Amino acid sequence: DAGITQSPRHKVTETGTPVTLRCHQTENHRYMYWYRQDPGHGLRLIHYSYGVKDTDKGEVSDGYSVSRSKTEDFLLTLESATSSQTSVYFCAISESELSYEQYFGPGTRLTVT
Amino acid sequence: QKEVEQNSGPLSVPEGAIASLNCTYSDRGSQSFFWYRQYSGKSPELIMFIYSNGDKEDGRFTAQLNKASQYVSLLIRDSQPSDSATYLCAVVRSGGYQKVTFGIGTKLQVIP
Numbered sequence: 001d002a003g004i005t006q007s008p009r010h011k012v013t014e015t016g017t018p019v020t021l022r023c024h025q026t027e028n029h030r031y032m033y034w035y036r037q038d039p040g041h042g043l044r045l046i047h048y049s050y051g052v053k054d055t056d057k058g059e060v061s062d063g064y065s066v067s068r069s070k071t072e073d074f075l076l077t078l079e080s081a082t083s084s085q086t087s088v089y090f091c092a093i094s095e096s097e098l099s100y101e102q103y104f105g106p107g108t109r110l111t112v113t
Numbered sequence: 114q115k116e117v118e119q120n121s122g123p124l125s126v127p128e129g130a131i132a133s134l135n136c137t138y139s140d141r142g143s144q145s146f147f148w149y150r151q152y153s154g155k156s157p158e159l160i161m162f163i164y165s166n167g168d169k170e171d172g173r174f175t176a177q178l179n180k181a182s183q184y185v186s187l188l189i190r191d192s193q194p195s196d197s198a199t200y201l202c203a204v205v206r207s208g209g210y211q212k213v214t215f216g217i218g219t220k221l222q223v224i225p
Contacts, residue, residue, distance in 0.1 A: 042201065042217040043157070090156055100145050100205045100213055104156040
């Protein structure tokens with residue numbers, strides 16, 4: 001298994017509170033991604049990173065921000081959580097620009113009440 | 114039209130049969146195609162990728178790509194109950210960094 005961990009694995013929070021999810025990899029891969037998975041929508045890309053301090057938006061980036069200060073860590077922040085952000089969040093990594101094979105972390109189940 | 118379409122299923126097949134999972138995509142410039150398996154409550158796991166027209170075999174799995182018709186399929190031979198999972202099709206579209214789009218997945222049930 002690719003060395004990817006996510007923390008926390010489960011979280012319940014209230015509307016309006018900030019939340020930060022962490023993804024940590026031990027593979028030294030350049031590319032890292034945050035997805036959310038919801039019934040009927042599949043996996044949707046929130047943000048991705050192509051290097052330290054290099055990030056870009058995905059298709060559902062509104063309400064989310066990211067940071068990557070080290071190769072191994074990619075943080076996803078919900079500035080002010082809303083109920084529509086209740087979802088399962090997956091981090092993924094891939095090795096190079098030419099390889100789109102992605103390896104996923106175990107996921108974080110976030111519930112916003 | 115969705116960029117990547119899959120029938121959500123469930124697709125039920127008896128043990129030992131061939132399961133055929135299909136995926137269509139809208140961007141003719143799409144370059145790379147992937148199949149992920151996702152067990153309930155778990156994360157997606159890459160099982161196959163294909164870049165060129167034709168068939169690619171790996172054990173009991175065969176990926177088939179037809180760019181002219183814009184579809185990609187996954188065949189699972191000698192299906193086992195352990196193959197019961199949701200299978201996600203992913204397509205790398207043209208146009209720059211990491212334009213990967215996932216389908217909603219097809220749920221496969223292998224009946225013993």
